[in-house]
Amino acid sequence: MAGEQTSVTIEDAALDTAASALIDELVAGSVASKLGAQDPTLWGADAESEAAIRLSWTTLHKSSRPLIGEIEALRTDLRSEGIDRIVLAGMGGSSLAPEVITGTESVALTVLDTTDPGQVADALAGDLERTVLVVSSKSGTTVETDSHRRIFAKAFADAGIDAASRIVVVTDPGSPLAELGESEGYRKVFLADPNVGGRYSALTAFGLVPAGLAGADVARLLDQAAVVADSLTADSVENPALRLAAALGAAHAGGAEKVVLADTGSGIAGLGDWAEQLIAESTGKHGIGLLPVVVEDSAAPGFRDAGADATPVAVGPADFGAKIAVTGPLGAQFLLWESAVAIAGRLLGIDPFNQPDVEAAKKAARSLLDDPAALSGSAEPSAVIGAVEVFAGAGTTAEGALADVLREFLGTAPEHGYLAVQAYLDRLDDASAALLRPELAKRAGLETTFGWGPRFLHSTGQYHKGGHPNGIFLQITGTPEHDLEVPERPYTLGQLQRAQALGDGQVLADAGRPVLRLHLTDRAAGLSELMRAVQELTS
Incomplete structure (x- = not known):
């Protein structure tokens, strides 16, 4: 596997300088060794009870x-x-x-x-x-x-x-x-x-x-994790977990609350998708946090052209545009990222082990499942454009062609905000939906995430509600060709999927986040129409 040596390099000189000061503080405070000793006091009194039952991952x-x-x-x-x-x-x-x-x-x-x-x-x-x-x-x-x-x-x-x-x-x-x-x-x-x-x-x-x-x-x-374990609990400026935590913390302090992850030849398949949950759910709360943006590769929109609000991180060898590069085999990377994110939580002043905003969407979905009339959707679409039903939220009128609707919606994003594309579709048969991420990122000029629903609800869903309140949310739902009964339950999978989308959308809207839902009455045709509309936007 490429990158067998586990290391964290900070490629950006200014970030390296800012991170070095934090590394010195972490070393002086014996943070790494205390983490290795499973000290629950590292994140303050409010987090101590939770941390006391959440630190066995270190061994x-x-x-x-x-x-x-x-x-x-x-x-x-x-x-x-x-x-x-x-x-x-x-x-x-x-x-x-x-x-x-x-x-x-x-x-x-x-x-x-x-x-x-x-x-x-x-x-x-x-x-x-x-x-x-x-x-x-x-x-x-x-x-x-x-x-x-x-x-x-x-x-x-x-x-x-x-x-x-x-x-x-x-x-x-x-x-x-x-x-x-x-x-x-x-x-x-x-x-x-x-x-x-x-x-x-x-x-x-x-x-x-x-x-x-x-x-x-x-x-x-486990062997790969064991090889790197001692270095991650050492109170040393060479500790890769301290280096990564300090770089992320310094970047956040400087206004770069987004972390753009691109694989640059690590030999690992999809580490960013795993790290996405770890970072977002651990740090995104109390109106702050680090938003992970997983991109296709280092040439994708949002990485080399990242703005001041984002830190490009190479998973693998340093690549042009990366400010941080993280190398190592998979077992070592698991333990490295877990340690670094936990320590970054200390730097951000949050509890990295709770998820206070996750339950809201679950409760909303359960309420809809208990109310078949509400779930069936008495609300009429704001507009019907071909195979796409438009359900516009605050700030979007749904007037004109589909490209006009998207353009108006993108205009609701605040400065240094982000766009979250949430596809409640079939990850295999509707895989082309993922192509929307780079196309929208290129044209919107926003860091853009993509998540399959309800998968992302167990990942970035915490950040969407608890992190920096500068996101806008594009939901894509679709009529299933065939539904499936859930034995001994009063709902089908299709109804559950719909309840999860509508429930999360309602929670986001109630929190003042702009939400636009596009429902595809024919998934294949609707995705084609949506991609054409995106390509009509000014890049």
């Missing part, structure tokens, strides 16, 4: 070792029965790390972090005779994951397969899912360390079990 390179044998034994048993297709039902911290691990090692893992009926149906259409479902949820009550479990359990039973023998659980001790796994006799219940938060759980059972069952070398991952 996972040691404490997760027993999992290696357990995972390999189960994988061997499954293979002996002809079961070699791994489907993971999990959201946020339960899915992001396994996806990066398996992608980096080029082993197959089907990830369900969606409520899109089409995407779930595609996973169901795989060979169930060869399939095991890993149900992964820290709380044990995640609605998306519970829905996937119910759908697959019925599919197994309908196919004449003993569902319990094909379901593996990863959860916290004492959770409702742990109790269910035991009472239903599921194939295996892995209990993770409860003193690790979801976004810091890459090296726990949440990251290792699905990846290991898929064939990834999880022992090597």
Whole structure:
């Protein structure tokens, strides 16, 4: 793998100078060694109780070792029965790390972090005779994951397969899912360390079990973390975690609250998507924070042309335009970023382990599910343009062509604001939606993020409500071709997906964030029309 040496280099001279002063403060305060000792006082009195039960991730390179044998034994048993297709039902911290691990090692893992009926149906259409479902949820009550479990359990039973023998659980001790796994006799219940938060759980059972069952070398991952662990707890100006934390903290203090992440040949598949949750959910609260902007590569809009409000970070060798470069193998990068973001939280004066604004969108979605009339949508669209229904919020009149609507909406962004594109669609069949990010970024002159809904709700959703209040939000929803019932629940996946979009949009609007929802009555046609409208905008 490229970049085996773990390092953080600060390429920008002014940022290096500002960061150096913070590094000296962190070294003088023994912050790194205190973090290694799991000192919960590092983030102040208000955060101490939460931090006291959230710091076991610092030693996972040691404490997760027993999992290696357990995972390999189960994988061997499954293979002996002809079961070699791994489907993971999990959201946020339960899915992001396994996806990066398996992608980096080029082993197959089907990830369900969606409520899109089409995407779930595609996973169901795989060979169930060869399939095991890993149900992964820290709380044990995640609605998306519970829905996937119910759908697959019925599919197994309908196919004449003993569902319990094909379901593996990863959860916290004492959770409702742990109790269910035991009472239903599921194939295996892995209990993770409860003193690790979801976004810091890459090296726990949440990251290792699905990846290991898929064939990834999880022992090597832990070895990579172990190699760098001592350097991350050293009170030294060479400590890469201190360097990265100080650079991010200094940049934020200078007005660069956005962190633009581009892979520059790291050999890691999609680290930015994992780091996105870690950074956004850890720092985006109380009206401040670091907004991660994951771009396609270092030539993409928003990286080399980043403004004063953004810090371009190369994941891999330093590239033209990067102000920071981070190198190292995947296991080391997991631990490095976790340490750096936790320390950056101290510099920003926030608790990096809570997520006070995540529950609001969940509550709004639940309320809509409980009110079928509201969910069915009595509100008429502001306009219908071809295959696109326009639902305009404050500041947008929806007059004219689709390009005019977009132009007016983009005009609601404040100076140094950002645009968040949120696609509640099929991540596989509607993959072309992701092309909107660079096209909009190029024309809007704003740092632009892209998230698949509801996946991003477990990631950047915290920042959208709790971070710097300068975002505008473009929601894209679409009528599914076919819906899926959720067994023993009064809603379908399509209704759940709709409730999540409308619920989050309402929470954002109530917080004064501009929201524009474009509903595609025909997904393929609507996406084509939307892309044409974007390309008509002045670049």
